[in-house]
Amino acid sequence: MSPTPRPTVQSTVPSALTRRRFLGLSALTTAALVTGCGGGQGVGGNEEGVGGFTGEYDGPALTLAYWNGFTGGDGPAMIDLVKSFNEEQEDITVESNPISWPDFYQRLPAATQAGKGPDVGAMHLDQLSTNAARNIIVAVDDVAEALELEEGDFAPAVWQPGIYNEKRYGIPLDVHCLAMYYNKDHFEKAGIDEPPADAASFDEACKKLQGAGYDTPFWMPNLWPAHIMFLSILWQSGGEPYAEDGSEATFASEEGVAALTWMLEQIEKGYSPPNVDADAQYLAFKNNKTSITWDGIWQINDLQATDMNYGIAPLPVIGNEIGSWANSHNFFLTSQAAGDQDRSDASKVFIAWMSEQSAQWSKAGMIPALNSAREEAAFKESPQYALLEQIDKLHFLPAVPGLGEVTPVTLETAVNKALLGQESPEEALSAAQEDATELMQKNLEKYGG
Amino acid sequence: MAVETAEAPASASAREAPKAPGSLRDRPFTAWLFLAPYLALFVVFVLGPILLGLWISLHSWDFNLPRKPFVGINNYKDLLDPGSVSFGPFWNGMQATGIFTAASVPFLLAVPLGIALIMNEKFPGRNALRAIYFAPYVLGVAVIGVLWRFLLDANIGLVNFLAGLVSLPDDTAWLSSLPAAWVSLVWVTVWWTLGFNAVIFLAGLQDIPREQYEAARVDGAGAWQSFRNVTLPGLKPVTMFVTMITIIASANMFGQSYIMTNGAPGQETRTAIFYIAEQGLQTFEMGTAAAASWILTLTLMILSVAVFFIFRDKDEARA
Numbered sequence: 001m002s003p004t005p006r007p008t009v010q011s012t013v014p015s016a017l018t019r020r021r022f023l024g025l026s027a028l029t030t031a032a033l034v035t036g037c038g039g040g041q042g043v044g045g046n047e048e049g050v051g052g053f054t055g056e057y058d059g060p061a062l063t064l065a066y067w068n069g070f071t072g073g074d075g076p077a078m079i080d081l082v083k084s085f086n087e088e089q090e091d092i093t094v095e096s097n098p099i100s101w102p103d104f105y106q107r108l109p110a111a112t113q114a115g116k117g118p119d120v121g122a123m124h125l126d127q128l129s130t131n132a133a134r135n136i137i138v139a140v141d142d143v144a145e146a147l148e149l150e151e152g153d154f155a156p157a158v159w160q161p162g163i164y165n166e167k168r169y170g171i172p173l174d175v176h177c178l179a180m181y182y183n184k185d186h187f188e189k190a191g192i193d194e195p196p197a198d199a200a201s202f203d204e205a206c207k208k209l210q211g212a213g214y215d216t217p218f219w220m221p222n223l224w225p226a227h228i229m230f231l232s233i234l235w236q237s238g239g240e241p242y243a244e245d246g247s248e249a250t251f252a253s254e255e256g257v258a259a260l261t262w263m264l265e266q267i268e269k270g271y272s273p274p275n276v277d278a279d280a281q282y283l284a285f286k287n288n289k290t291s292i293t294w295d296g297i298w299q300i301n302d303l304q305a306t307d308m309n310y311g312i313a314p315l316p317v318i319g320n321e322i323g324s325w326a327n328s329h330n331f332f333l334t335s336q337a338a339g340d341q342d343r344s345d346a347s348k349v350f351i352a353w354m355s356e357q358s359a360q361w362s363k364a365g366m367i368p369a370l371n372s373a374r375e376e377a378a379f380k381e382s383p384q385y386a387l388l389e390q391i392d393k394l395h396f397l398p399a400v401p402g403l404g405e406v407t408p409v410t411l412e413t414a415v416n417k418a419l420l421g422q423e424s425p426e427e428a429l430s431a432a433q434e435d436a437t438e439l440m441q442k443n444l445e446k447y448g449g
Numbered sequence: 450m451a452v453e454t455a456e457a458p459a460s461a462s463a464r465e466a467p468k469a470p471g472s473l474r475d476r477p478f479t480a481w482l483f484l485a486p487y488l489a490l491f492v493v494f495v496l497g498p499i500l501l502g503l504w505i506s507l508h509s510w511d512f513n514l515p516r517k518p519f520v521g522i523n524n525y526k527d528l529l530d531p532g533s534v535s536f537g538p539f540w541n542g543m544q545a546t547g548i549f550t551a552a553s554v555p556f557l558l559a560v561p562l563g564i565a566l567i568m569n570e571k572f573p574g575r576n577a578l579r580a581i582y583f584a585p586y587v588l589g590v591a592v593i594g595v596l597w598r599f600l601l602d603a604n605i606g607l608v609n610f611l612a613g614l615v616s617l618p619d620d621t622a623w624l625s626s627l628p629a630a631w632v633s634l635v636w637v638t639v640w641w642t643l644g645f646n647a648v649i650f651l652a653g654l655q656d657i658p659r660e661q662y663e664a665a666r667v668d669g670a671g672a673w674q675s676f677r678n679v680t681l682p683g684l685k686p687v688t689m690f691v692t693m694i695t696i697i698a699s700a701n702m703f704g705q706s707y708i709m710t711n712g713a714p715g716q717e718t719r720t721a722i723f724y725i726a727e728q729g730l731q732t733f734e735m736g737t738a739a740a741a742s743w744i745l746t747l748t749l750m751i752l753s754v755a756v757f758f759i760f761r762d763k764d765e766a767r768a
Contacts, residue, residue: 105731106730106731109512109513109733110512113512113513134511134513134514134733135513135514135515136513219604222625222713223711223713273603273604273620274603274622275603275604275622275624275625275626276603276604277598277601277602277603277604277606277622277624277625278598278624278711280602280603280604280605283605284604284605287605289605402732405731405732408727408731409538409727413712413715413716416713416714416715417714417715420625420626420713420714420715422714422715423715435534435537438534439534442534446509446511446514447514
């Protein structure tokens with residue numbers, strides 16, 4: 001990798017808009033260069049991706065492989081974005097390859113190691129550190145510099161977890177969180193005027209719904225998204241699931257037990273049937289069989305496609321203050337692309353362009369990560385605008401390599417066991433916490449050494 | 450199995466072969482030459498991976514990391530040490546695999562045998578029925594998994610709905626309570642794969658000479674007696690083969706529980722292969738996964754040998 005900047009004399013970009021945009025960017029070349037040179041010391045043998053990004057591409061025509069997991073309601077919006085990028089660019093063609101997220105995280109490392117991976121892609125914020133530690137993705141500090149992106153430009157808390165070992169590995173596109181969806185017809189019939197905002201009004205709403213003939217108004221899942229509901233309530237109560245430095249799990253705290261107990265109570269009070277199987281709570285909601293469900297905002301497009309009369313609101317405060325679990329899609333550059341100056345530059349042009357489309361991305365049901373984009377009409381007119389209040393109180397999992405693999409086998413299992421009545425919340429959580437801490441210690445050793 | 454049966458006639462004919470000049474004995478490489486295409490594939494895709502797996506199991510192996518430290522037998526030790534964090538999930542998986550195998554194999558032998566017996570009779574519509582029974586087998590595990598996940602859903606599933614219509618309990622949690630989850634997994638597997646075993650049994654039935662049945666009838670044997678004394682002994686080699694491959698297939702169960710129950714309740718239906726796949730392909734702890742595979746493989750080998758001896762002994766006793 002040579003940090004030599006490419007000459008930026010002429011732009012071959014045809015669109016006037018893009019041309020202006022990138023010419024403006026090239027003024028920042030110097031700033032990018034400084035970063036490029038400054039970040040020379042690789043951590044853990046990481047290949048350097050900071051190659052003096054100039055903001056434009058003038059190398060030979062090439063095709064970039066772009067991998068992402070936008071296979072759901074967010075898929076069409078991403079296809080549109082890629083299409084407009086390709087129309088605006090002469091030399092860069094981006095080929096989008098959507099793979100469902102679980103497969104994505106399995107294939108990406110193997111493909112990249114084999115040299116058959118993508119040049120550029122989008123992944124979740126909480127996966128960046130893991131993939132950085134594995135040397136799959138490289139730092140993109142220069143892109144952030146060139147775009148003049150700073151922590152203050154983004155929704156709170158989304159900036160820091162993208163930094164691993166003092167380097168930035170992702171450029172945030174959006175934030176997504178949980179929301180409370182409710183059936184407006186049911187609410188009207190039960191005489192509920194506005195969505196419940198705290199535990200007491202939530203309980204009251206469920207009672208009223210039952211009174212109106214909706215016997216099980218709030219189905220409690222025990223698989224996905226049960227554990228992110230748990231995390232949301234835990235954070236609302238001031239608890240933390242994991243230590244920031246990745247040394248231990250702390251989700252079996254008093255707050256954690258209280259959160260899981262509240263979830264269990266919804267079943268015990270009869271608001272939810274027991275043994276809600278995978279996705280049943282959401283399907284029941286879509287088919288008017290239950291009145292309230294908590295799910296990710298990525299379901300918005302799916303609900304929009306129905307003729308259902310639904311409402312969307314921030315999660316009610318079950319703990320002490322408003323808040324929700326959140327994650328974020330981030331653009332990354334692979335170590336494979338970083339080995340080739342042209343591919344790396346072209347990828348960065350793509351990342352930079354995409355990052356500017358944050359507002360358009362609202363069509364995918366997501367919340368733009370950029371503060372400025374949340375001022376735009378594209379977001380203000382979207383259903384998820386109703387969650388504005390919650391956006392300042394989002395919580396992300398810490399940037400700890402390997403954490404994404406600890407959660408499913410510990411926390412998710414514990415939540416499942418407790419909600420199926422196999423173990424009490426205390427028992428389930430403390431056993432899982434012990435295992436999680438042990439796995440995290442192993443990970444520290446594995447990725448630290 | 451296939452190897453065993455293929456070898457027997459080969460060695461027999463070699464014994465009888467006259468010692469003519471230019472026979473295979475004088476040119477041992479000719480045989481190797483003919484075997485070469487298969488051997489090349491065998492070495493590259495079977496033997497090589499097996500040995501590489503053994504090598505990987507002796508390391509803390511994450512193919513993404515430059516460091517793959519040699520840990521000797523520590524991966525095995527961890528899996529066998531009740532105090533370690535891998536012990537619980539792994540043996541829980543082995544137990545789940547054991548329960549599933551013990552519960553499914555009898556059904557996967559008896560039901561297909563019964564169906565093969567019926568399909569061996571002559572009646573109108575026989576070919577259509579044969580196709581129908583075999584049909585589920587051509588579906589992929591993802592298809593049958595998702596299909597039955599929705600049919601068996603505790604609250605919105607068709608099965609419980611129909612049970613309710615005929616006044617049976619309609620709140621069975623088929624996918625998230627025990628033992629109902631095992632009943633579901635076994636049922637779905639039997640429904641899915643019985644066609645395959647039935648076809649093999651059917652082929653075996655058609656190999657039994659008609660004269661034996663005639664002789665039995667002449668001796669005054671009824672239907673049950675001909676079944677016991679002609680059909681069953683005649684099917685012995687086929688039954689041994691089917692038993693072995695069914696045990697191995699059941700012990701490798703993964704897709705059904707991955708899709709239908711996701712291991713729920715808790716980790717109860719998380720099988721050994723589930724654990725191995727998770728360790729190796731999601732956590733990238735390939736050392737642990739390889740060691741776990743070896744333990745599972747050894748267990749299966751012992752089991753296969755046991756099955757082989759059970760069938761062989763009876764054969765010799767009768768002869």
